[in-house]
Amino acid sequence: MNPLYWMLLAHSRLKTAEKMEVLRAASGNLESFIEDGLPGLSDKLRLALEEVLGEAAVMGLLLGELQNQGVKVVAGAAPEYPLRLKQTLRQSTPLVLYVAGEPSLLSSKRSIAIVGSRNATPKALELARRAGRYFAREGYVVVTGMARGVDLEAFQGAREVSGKAIGVLPFGVSAKESLKLLREYQEDIFSGRLALLSELHPLAPWKAQYAMMRNRIVVALSDVLLVAQTGPKETVEQGRKRMSGTWDAVEQAKRLGRPIFVFDLPIEGNQALIAQGMAQPLPASPGDQAFMQLEDALSPPAKKSRETPIQPPLLTPE
Incomplete structure (x- = not known):
């Protein structure tokens, strides 16, 4: 096609x-x-x-x-287009995807999104890296936004065990920001362990709105969302309200029926997610017990979330 x-x-x-x-x-x-x-x-x-x-x-x-x-370049009607995006996002499904790496990673049977602040604490970064390492070792594909901080730590954890990962980019695959990633992680891309994905025009530069847009794709490609650290839902900068990207991802996951977990750290944003019932607390303990607890909580109904067997007719294969 x-x-x-x-x-x-x-x-x-x-x-x-x-x-x-x-x-x-x-x-x-x-x-x-x-x-x-x-x-x-x-x-x-x-x-x-x-x-x-x-x-x-x-x-x-x-x-x-x-x-x-x-x-x-994967068109919406192509047979390799990830079905879970169509089933989950419906009419907000991207019409075309640009993938540097192995497209089949986008249709993986088990995946986890690990998200959080760019300026996270050392403890949260450690937990994100350990989570990426654990779940990649267990056969999950780790999905991140490839931003500095929590995202990259989770990805680096997956790399440590030669695990698989998807990076959903807030810029085009040929933008200057992408070229740096393509050079740095070319071995992971060529080996089929990493897929860098964008829905944006290939030359589109980074914009804050694109960073928020990608959250729905990060969530839709995953079975579960794990938050390492987040700040408050909203902050005020120069007299204007600014919503946290991590909170936006949580709200997307809530809307799409994905299970949400957050590390029980003494951080305002994390505790707010727990207090408001937006996410289930996960102990920030050493070892892998907390990650095993998360896996145990993923019952089959939760994994299916709102993915229905109905495929949107607008993106059916030619």
């Missing part, structure tokens, strides 16, 4: 509702739909889409560069 038209649609200025209308009219087969002359679209939407298609040559060059770099 040629993902070019999916890339054009995903990164166009069309509104989400308009993109969904195009997919409905195309019945998931964009190539045939475009070749047939865009049947069934309103005149306004047809003109808008024709303008989008005018960028095909430029996008085609970018697609070729990505393929030369070894980046897999």
Whole structure:
């Protein structure tokens, strides 16, 4: 399947509702739909889409560069597109994914998201690293946002035991921020132990809004969410409220029915999650007993969460 038209649609200025209308009219087969002359679209939407298609040559060059770099471009209708994203995110499912590494990691049977503050305490960082090491050794894929602090410590823990991990990026796979990661972890990527994933335009730079956007993907790819450390839900900076990214991930997990655990550390944010019933406390004890406790709590119903056997018709394979 040629993902070019999916890339054009995903990164166009069309509104989400308009993109969904195009997919409905195309019945998931964009190539045939475009070749047939865009049947069934309103005149306004047809003109808008024709303008989008005018960028095909430029996008085609970018697609070729990505393929030369070894980046897999996975269209929403491709058979290798992770089913759990479709089942969980429904209409907020990304239309296209860019993957540096092994795409099959995105469909792993057991996975855990480990998240937390960039400026975490040494104790929280130690716990994150130990958790990454333990769960990777037990066969889980460790999912993180690859940010400094808790995310990277959890990933490094998985690396220590040659475990598998997914890094969901808040920038494009060809942005300068990604190139550093690709160089530093190329051995993990080429060996199939790490998949770096982005839904953003390949050249998109880091933005705070992208960091929040990726939380739904981090959560949707995981069976359970483990918080190492978080600050308060909201802080005020320069007179403006700013929501914690970790709290946002917790709320996404709550909405999607994922089990949530947090280390029982004497930290305001952690204790607030426990007090509000947002997360189950996990002892911050030495050894692996706490991690075993988390595994024991993952009953089969909890693992399934809200994943239903219904696949959204808008992203069905061609």
